[in-house]
Amino acid sequence: MSMRAAVSFAAMLAASVATFGVPAFAADEPISPIEPAKVTNPGLVELGKKLYFDPRLSKSGFISCNSCHNLSMGGTDNLKTSIGHNWQQGPINSPTVLNSSLNVAQFWDGRALTLQEQAGGPIANPGEMGSTHALAVEVLRSIPEYQKEFGEVFGETKITIEEVTKAIAAFEETLVTPNSRFDQWLKGDKKALTTVELEGYELFKDSGCTACHNGSAVGGNTFQKMGVVEPYKTNNPAEGRIAVTKEEADRFNFKVPTLRNVALTYPYFHDGEAATLSDAVDVMGRIQLGKKFSPDENGKIVAFLKTLTGDQPSFALPILPPSTDKTPKPHPFD
Amino acid sequence: MSMRAAVSFAAMLAASVATFGVPAFAADEPISPIEPAKVTNPGLVELGKKLYFDPRLSKSGFISCNSCHNLSMGGTDNLKTSIGHNWQQGPINSPTVLNSSLNVAQFWDGRALTLQEQAGGPIANPGEMGSTHALAVEVLRSIPEYQKEFGEVFGETKITIEEVTKAIAAFEETLVTPNSRFDQWLKGDKKALTTVELEGYELFKDSGCTACHNGSAVGGNTFQKMGVVEPYKTNNPAEGRIAVTKEEADRFNFKVPTLRNVALTYPYFHDGEAATLSDAVDVMGRIQLGKKFSPDENGKIVAFLKTLTGDQPSFALPILPPSTDKTPKPHPFD
Numbered sequence: 001m002s003m004r005a006a007v008s009f010a011a012m013l014a015a016s017v018a019t020f021g022v023p024a025f026a027a028d029e030p031i032s033p034i035e036p037a038k039v040t041n042p043g044l045v046e047l048g049k050k051l052y053f054d055p056r057l058s059k060s061g062f063i064s065c066n067s068c069h070n071l072s073m074g075g076t077d078n079l080k081t082s083i084g085h086n087w088q089q090g091p092i093n094s095p096t097v098l099n100s101s102l103n104v105a106q107f108w109d110g111r112a113l114t115l116q117e118q119a120g121g122p123i124a125n126p127g128e129m130g131s132t133h134a135l136a137v138e139v140l141r142s143i144p145e146y147q148k149e150f151g152e153v154f155g156e157t158k159i160t161i162e163e164v165t166k167a168i169a170a171f172e173e174t175l176v177t178p179n180s181r182f183d184q185w186l187k188g189d190k191k192a193l194t195t196v197e198l199e200g201y202e203l204f205k206d207s208g209c210t211a212c213h214n215g216s217a218v219g220g221n222t223f224q225k226m227g228v229v230e231p232y233k234t235n236n237p238a239e240g241r242i243a244v245t246k247e248e249a250d251r252f253n254f255k256v257p258t259l260r261n262v263a264l265t266y267p268y269f270h271d272g273e274a275a276t277l278s279d280a281v282d283v284m285g286r287i288q289l290g291k292k293f294s295p296d297e298n299g300k301i302v303a304f305l306k307t308l309t310g311d312q313p314s315f316a317l318p319i320l321p322p323s324t325d326k327t328p329k330p331h332p333f334d
Numbered sequence: 335m336s337m338r339a340a341v342s343f344a345a346m347l348a349a350s351v352a353t354f355g356v357p358a359f360a361a362d363e364p365i366s367p368i369e370p371a372k373v374t375n376p377g378l379v380e381l382g383k384k385l386y387f388d389p390r391l392s393k394s395g396f397i398s399c400n401s402c403h404n405l406s407m408g409g410t411d412n413l414k415t416s417i418g419h420n421w422q423q424g425p426i427n428s429p430t431v432l433n434s435s436l437n438v439a440q441f442w443d444g445r446a447l448t449l450q451e452q453a454g455g456p457i458a459n460p461g462e463m464g465s466t467h468a469l470a471v472e473v474l475r476s477i478p479e480y481q482k483e484f485g486e487v488f489g490e491t492k493i494t495i496e497e498v499t500k501a502i503a504a505f506e507e508t509l510v511t512p513n514s515r516f517d518q519w520l521k522g523d524k525k526a527l528t529t530v531e532l533e534g535y536e537l538f539k540d541s542g543c544t545a546c547h548n549g550s551a552v553g554g555n556t557f558q559k560m561g562v563v564e565p566y567k568t569n570n571p572a573e574g575r576i577a578v579t580k581e582e583a584d585r586f587n588f589k590v591p592t593l594r595n596v597a598l599t600y601p602y603f604h605d606g607e608a609a610t611l612s613d614a615v616d617v618m619g620r621i622q623l624g625k626k627f628s629p630d631e632n633g634k635i636v637a638f639l640k641t642l643t644g645d646q647p648s649f650a651l652p653i654l655p656p657s658t659d660k661t662p663k664p665h666p667f668d
Contacts, residue, residue, distance in 0.1 A: 053406050062417050067396075072387050072654045079666055083396050087421035089667050264656045276659045312653045319646045320406045322598045325610045332413055333423050 030210040031218050033183040034099060034260065034310055037174040043153045048171030050149075050318045051164060057136045058129035060085055061330025065122070065168065069097040071313055074264025075175065080272030081236075085130030092238050093272035096265045098313075099258055101173045102217035108254045108270045110223060111244045115169035120161060133161040139328055140164065145321030177261055177310030185307070193307055200304030203297055208289050218259035218308060226252050226270070229290040232283075236271035263306045277302045364544040365552050367517040368433060368594065368644055371508040377487045382505030384483075384652045385498060391470045392463035394419055395664025399456070399502065403431040405647055408598025409509065414606030415570075419464030426572050427606035430599045432647075433592055435507045436551035442588045442604045444557060445578045449503035454495060467495040473662055474498065479655030511595055511644030519641070527641055534638030537631055542623050552593035552642060560586050560604070563624040566617075570605035597640045611636045 039045055051057065055064040068082040068090075069075050075096035077083070082090035092108055100106065106118035122128040123136050140146045141159050150159045157163060182201075184192035193201070204210065213219040223241050226232045232252070241250035254270050268274035274283055281301050285291040293301065373379055385391065389398040402416040402424075403409050409430035411417070416424035426442055434440065440452035456462040457470050474480045475493045484493045491497060516535075518526035527535070538544065547553045557575050560566045566586070575584035588604050602608035608617055615635050619625040627635065 055404075055407075056412075060417065061413055062401075062411065070389075072652055073389075074656070077396065078390075078657065079395055079664060083394065083666055087666075266657065275663065278659065314650050314653075316648050317651045318406055319648075322408070323412065323600065325612065329609065330413060332417055332421075 029186060030205065030214040031182070031186065032216045033186045034102075034176050034178045034180070034216050036178045037101075037176050039174060041153070041170060043149075044167055044170040045174055046171075046318075047149050047153050048167035048169065049315065050146075050320055051140075051168050052171050053318050054320055056139050056320075056323065056327075056330065057123050057131060057164075058085065059131045059135070059330065060129075060332035062332055063129050065097075065119070068094045068122075068128075071097070071175070074098060074261050074312075075100075076265045078266060080267055082128070084128040085126065088127045090127060092236070092270050093267065095255075095257060096261060097172055097175055098265075099176050099217050099220070099260045101176065102215070102258065103220040103255065104222065105255065108238065109241045109243050110255050115172050116162075116165045119165040119168040119172070135328060136164065137161055139323075142324055142327040143321050144324070175313050177312060180260070180308050180310035182304075182307040183310065194303070196300055197303045197307050200300035200302070201307075203293075203301050204304055207285065207291055207293075207301075209284070209301075212256045212288075213259050219256040220258040222256055223250070223253045224256050224288075226254050227287045230287050232269075232287050234269075234271045234273060236273075238270055240270075259305060259308055261309050261312075263309050277305055281305075363520060364539065364548040365516070365520065366550045367520050368436075368510050368512045368514070368550050370512045371435075371510050373508060375487070375504060377483075378501055378504040379508055380505075380652075381483050381487050382501035382503065383649065384480075384654055385474075385502050386505050387652050388654050390473045390654075390657065390661075390664065391457050391465060391498075392419065393465045393469070393664065394463075394666035396666055397463050399431075399453070402428045402456075402462075405431070405509070408432060408595050408646075409434075410599045412600060414601055416462070418462040419460065422461045424461065426570070426604050427601070429589075429591060430595060431506055432509050432511050432599075433551050433554070433594045435510065436549070436592070437554040437589065438556065439589065442572065443575045443577050444589050449506050450496075450499045453499040453502040453506070469662060470498065471495055473657075476658055476661040477655050478658070509647050511646060514594070514642050514644035516638075516641040517644065528637070530634055531637045531641050534634035534636070535641075537627075538635050538638055541619065541625055541627075541635075543618070543635075546590045546622075547593050553590040554592040556590050557584070557587040558590050558622075560588050561621045564621050566603075566621050568603075568605045568607060570607075572604055574604075593639060593642055595643050595646075597643050611639055615639070 052065040055062050055067070057064065063085065068077045070077055075098035077094050079094070081092055082094045084090055095108065101115060104110065106112040106115060107121070112118040112121060120133065124132050137159055140150070147159065150157050150163060153167065154163050181192045181197075204213075212222060212224050215221045226240065239251055241253040241255075242248065244250070257268075262268075262277065266275065266277070268277070268280040269283075274280040278298055281293060281298050285293045386399040389396050389401070391398065397419065402411045404411055409432035411428050413428070415426055416428045418424055429442065435449060438444065440446040440449060441455070446452035446455060454467065458466050471493055474484070481493065484491050484497060487501065488497050515526045515531075538547075546556060546558050549555045560574065573585055575587040575589075576582065578584070591602075596602075596611065600609065600611070602611070602614040603617075608614040612632055615627060615632050619627045
């Protein structure tokens with residue numbers, strides 16, 4: 001595992017805290033600290049990292065997982081909706097991959113129960129990476145270094161899409177972001193937050209935001225209606241969780257997004273229509289809570305939200321094994 | 335500088351070799367070893383690395399330098415011709431950025447004399463990143479962390495496109511790939527190459543390949559006609575260096591591509607029409623040298639060429655500073 005020293009230090013710290021129990025200080029709060037990832041199979045994670053960055057999983061040879069969940073940019077593409085194969089406009093805002101292992105399910109409508117199930121989706125989605133599972137696997141099978149690495153990780157294998165997605169998911173599970181200033185505060189460092197940030201946190205709690213945005217991911221753990229007090233107006237046709245459950249009660253229910261690293265994951269909402277944190281706080285206050293935050297209140301809540309940026313994953317850019325003469329060629333323009 | 339230990343060790347080794355002079359062994363050869371980069375301004379290089387990976391230099395917010403010169407894939411996109419803004423098909427094969435500091439000039443037609451001059455081209459090319467220099471600079475100026483970093487590197491500054499391209503070029507100058515097996519052999523390790531690889535090298539020299547592919551980059555240092563003995567047939571409209579010099583004699587003259595890391599930089603030629611090294615060797619033999627290599631000869635030359643893969647640049651994926659509420663928004667779909 002190639003996290004940086006700061007993360008390793010945080011890991012030790014977290015381990016020692018775990019040994020003696022979580023301090024009472026944090027236990028009273030609706031938000032709990034992000035714990036560093038525990039890597040049990042580093043070979044699997046390294047393989048998954050390569051696959052995450054490999055654009056040969058797409059039809060064009062140009063789009064990788066990292067294209068839309070860019071680990072240089074908070075695990076997102078910072079676009080309203082993503083760019084897919086042939087520059088198709090995606091239907092929905094790409095959620096951050098950071099801390100996604102803490103989500104109750106994946107995608108805005110929760111249609112994938114696990115990261116592994118999610119990872120297979122974009123590869124074969126004609127509007128995203130535009131490939132097929134069979135072709136992606138054929139590409140990987142043609143590359144001796146991948147054959148060897150899959151063999152080392154999975155034992156004798158022909159390489160399967162289940163192995164591909166398992167490896168990607170294992171890498172994604174390492175993409176947690178501990179050690180935010182808010183978590184330092186949760187763990188007892190009372191100087192980690194400014195007065196304004198703490199006032200923002202109190203407002204965040206007192207206003208009811210923590211009804212949905214709670215737990216270690218500050219969200220991600222329930223589905224909730226977008227527009228409780230007044231309807232949310234959008235041109236985006238996504239209908240939310242009803243697409244999965246077929247229950248009318250789930251219409252316009254979306255997975256509550258994590259607020260971890262929210263300063264990095266703009267723009268906001270499933271349609272990406274809130275350009276700034278200030279906008280997002282304003283809309284959420286009005287349509288979810290029936291509150292009109294004053295500019296001063298809005299600023300304080302935004303200041304608190306910015307304390308949720310944790311240590312970003314740090315690792316060497318993976319070097320991908322080259323294709324061979326037998327590797328199926330990319331088809332970017334047909 | 336964040337090269338890995340192996341590179342630093344190679345740097346020490348190279349320094350000690352330099353102290354005592356290049357061994358006679360290598361001096362007789364038309365190819366000289368790649369020397370590790372000497373970083374004199376690490377702050378400038380770090381800034382350039384961020385900019386190299388920052389898709390906000392493009393209109394869409396989706397395309398960075400690394401999109402088409404992907405450092406996970408030999409500094410190329412491994413496509414015949416690149417994908418630009420709005421999925422436009424590029425006119426020519428993207429040359430590798432690796433060892434590009436050793437080129438006599440940049441682009442296939444040499445229209446940029448320096449890496450710095452090159453770096454400004456794609457940002458403002460409507461078919462590539464699709465932005466303008468003014469917009470790219472405006473984006474960077476809106477981001478306090480970039481303001482601070484430019485200030486630290488350049489002193490009091492408003493951020494200019496010259497500074498942006500200077501930083502990118504400084505990063506690119508570090509992207510050299512020493513320590514290939516061929517270079518180990520050049521430096522005296524006679525066991526570094528197999529008999530077949532050495533036979534391939536002898537064929538490469540005896541056949542005349544080194545007339546153009548020589549020096550430390552095994553190319554990159556002259557412009558030569560594509561199709562000396564017989565014409566090269568292609569549907570690609572590029573006319574080569576005549577576009578720069580307006581001299582009829584320069585029609586279909588292209589910069590000789592480097593063969594360093596050529597096993598990673600497929601497909602080949604300015605039109606990307608040679609899919610494999612074997613194809614490329616066959617075509618080059620016929621149209622440049624009037625030789626039809628036998629399958630055995632072709633295989634040996636290819637075996638030699640694969641020994642030119644050096645240590646790939648190794649560094650932590652840069653984490654980019656977030657945009658602010660004032661940052662101009664990306665426009666991927668208009």
